[in-house]
Amino acid sequence: MKPSVLVTGGAGYIGSHACKALDAAGYTPVAYDSLVFGHRWAVQWGPLVVGDLADTALIRKTIRDHNIGACIHFAAFTYVGESVTDPRKYFRNNVVNTLGLMDSLVEAGVKRMVFSSTCATYGDPEYMPLDETHRQHPVNPYGESKLMVERMLHWYGRAYGLGWTALRYFNASGADPEGRIGEEHDPETHLIPLVLQTALGERSHIGIFGTDYPTADGTAVRDYIHVDDLADAHVLALRHLERGGESQAFNLGTGTGHSVRAVIEAAERVTGQTVPVQLAPRREGDPAVLVAEPKRAREVLGWQPKHTDLDGIVATAWNWHQLMAEFRRLPFGKAVA
Ligand SMILES: NC(=O)c1ccc[n+]([C@@H]2O[C@H](COP(=O)([O-])OP(=O)(O)OC[C@H]3O[C@@H](n4cnc5c(N)ncnc54)[C@H](O)[C@@H]3O)[C@@H](O)[C@H]2O)c1
Incomplete structure (x- = not known):
C-alpha cells in the first residue's frame, strides 16, 4: 500500500503541485483544505477532505482514516499587507491553528512534518545571497507567524521527537507545464x-x-523558483526525514x-x-x-531546480x-x- 501524506492546503497553488509530485513519487497525498482560497479542481492526485485547520477533531479523524505517516503543511494566510493591518488573523491561522495540527500529529504518533516557511522570516537582508544562517528578523506579522512556527517545530522536535524541515521559499512561480493546475489567487498580488x-x-x-x-x-x-521545483523539494525533504536526517531549514530558490x-x-x-x-x-x-543561497538544499537533499x-x-x-x-x-x- 502506498504511504499516505496529509497535505494541508493541498487545494492551493503550491500544495496542489506538491500533491502531483507526491503521487509521482509513490505516495497518496490526502489534501486537507477549507477551500477558503483553494480550489476543488486543483485536487487531482488523491482524496480531498474539506475542513478547517482549526477543526482538530477532523484532523485527528483524517489521520486515523487515511493512516497518515507524515504531514506537509501549506495551509496558511499569505497576504503580507493584510497581515500588517489585521495581524490577529495571521497569528490565529498560521500559528494557533498550526499548533493544533502539530499536537494532533504528535498525539497520533506522526513523526514527520514538512513546513512551508518563507524568505520573509529573514526581514531586511544584511548580505546577499541569503543563506539559512542569516539573522531572522521579520518585518511583518506574516513573516513573524512563520518564524514562530519554525521555533515551535524546533522545541517539539526536541521534546516529542517530531522530525521536521522548514522550507523557506523565495518567489513561487510558473505552473504545471501540462496546464492541469496553476496559480489562481483572488486577490492576486504576485x-x-x-x-x-x-x-x-x-x-x-x-x-x-x-x-x-x-x-x-x-x-x-x-528569486523566482518554479512551483514544480518547489514541489520536488518537498518529496526530497520527506525522504530526508524518512532516512532519519537532521531536522533543519532549507532555502528554496534558484x-x-x-x-x-x-x-x-x-x-x-x-x-x-x-x-x-x-x-x-x-x-x-x-x-x-x-x-537565495540554495547550497544546503542541494547538498543535503540533493535538490536541483x-x-x-x-x-x-x-x-x-x-x-x-x-x-x-x-x-x-x-x-x-x-x-x-
Ligand atoms: N506563493 C509563494 O510565493 C510563497 C512564498 C513563501 C511561502 N509560501 C507559503 O506556502 C504556502 C502555500 O502558499 P500558496 O501560494 O500555495 O497559497 P494558497 O493560498 O494558494 O494555498 C494555501 C491553501 O491553504 C488553505 N487554507 C488556508 N487556511 C486554512 C485553514 N485554516 N484551514 C484549511 N485550509 C486553509 C487555502 O484554502 C489554500 O488552498 C503558504 O503557507 C505560504 O505562506 C508561499
Missing part, C-alpha cells in the same frame, strides 16, 4: 500572474513599485535574481504583447534584492493563464474558477 493578466487585457497596467533601487535597472530583484523590469520583458517576449506599466514609489518593507530559465518559467504560467482566461469566458466559468 508579479508574474499580474503581468500576464495585463498581457491578456484583464488589467490595464502593471505597477512597478520603486525605480530607484540600487540594482542594475533600478527595480527590485527577486540563487539567481531577476528584476521587475526583467520579468516584464520576459513576459513580453513570451506573450508577444506589450505590457503597459505605471511607475510608483517604493513600498515600505520591500528590500531591493532577495536572492530544473526550471532555471526565466522565459521558460513565464511560459508555463502563460499557458496556464491563457487556459484560465478561456475558462472564465464560459457562461459558468467564473463561478467555478
Whole structure:
C-alpha cells in the first residue's frame, strides 16, 4: 500500500503541485483544505477532505482514516499587507491553528512534518545571497507567524521527537507545464500572474513599485523558483526525514535574481504583447534584492531546480493563464474558477 501524506492546503497553488509530485513519487497525498482560497479542481492526485485547520477533531479523524505517516503543511494566510493591518488573523491561522495540527500529529504518533516557511522570516537582508544562517528578523506579522512556527517545530522536535524541515521559499512561480493546475489567487498580488493578466487585457497596467533601487535597472530583484521545483523539494525533504536526517531549514530558490523590469520583458517576449506599466514609489518593507543561497538544499537533499530559465518559467504560467482566461469566458466559468 502506498504511504499516505496529509497535505494541508493541498487545494492551493503550491500544495496542489506538491500533491502531483507526491503521487509521482509513490505516495497518496490526502489534501486537507477549507477551500477558503483553494480550489476543488486543483485536487487531482488523491482524496480531498474539506475542513478547517482549526477543526482538530477532523484532523485527528483524517489521520486515523487515511493512516497518515507524515504531514506537509501549506495551509496558511499569505497576504503580507493584510497581515500588517489585521495581524490577529495571521497569528490565529498560521500559528494557533498550526499548533493544533502539530499536537494532533504528535498525539497520533506522526513523526514527520514538512513546513512551508518563507524568505520573509529573514526581514531586511544584511548580505546577499541569503543563506539559512542569516539573522531572522521579520518585518511583518506574516513573516513573524512563520518564524514562530519554525521555533515551535524546533522545541517539539526536541521534546516529542517530531522530525521536521522548514522550507523557506523565495518567489513561487510558473505552473504545471501540462496546464492541469496553476496559480489562481483572488486577490492576486504576485508579479508574474499580474503581468500576464495585463498581457491578456484583464488589467490595464502593471505597477512597478520603486525605480530607484540600487540594482542594475533600478527595480527590485527577486528569486523566482518554479512551483514544480518547489514541489520536488518537498518529496526530497520527506525522504530526508524518512532516512532519519537532521531536522533543519532549507532555502528554496534558484540563487539567481531577476528584476521587475526583467520579468516584464520576459513576459513580453513570451506573450508577444506589450505590457503597459505605471511607475510608483517604493513600498515600505520591500528590500531591493532577495536572492537565495540554495547550497544546503542541494547538498543535503540533493535538490536541483530544473526550471532555471526565466522565459521558460513565464511560459508555463502563460499557458496556464491563457487556459484560465478561456475558462472564465464560459457562461459558468467564473463561478467555478
Ligand atoms: N506563493 C509563494 O510565493 C510563497 C512564498 C513563501 C511561502 N509560501 C507559503 O506556502 C504556502 C502555500 O502558499 P500558496 O501560494 O500555495 O497559497 P494558497 O493560498 O494558494 O494555498 C494555501 C491553501 O491553504 C488553505 N487554507 C488556508 N487556511 C486554512 C485553514 N485554516 N484551514 C484549511 N485550509 C486553509 C487555502 O484554502 C489554500 O488552498 C503558504 O503557507 C505560504 O505562506 C508561499
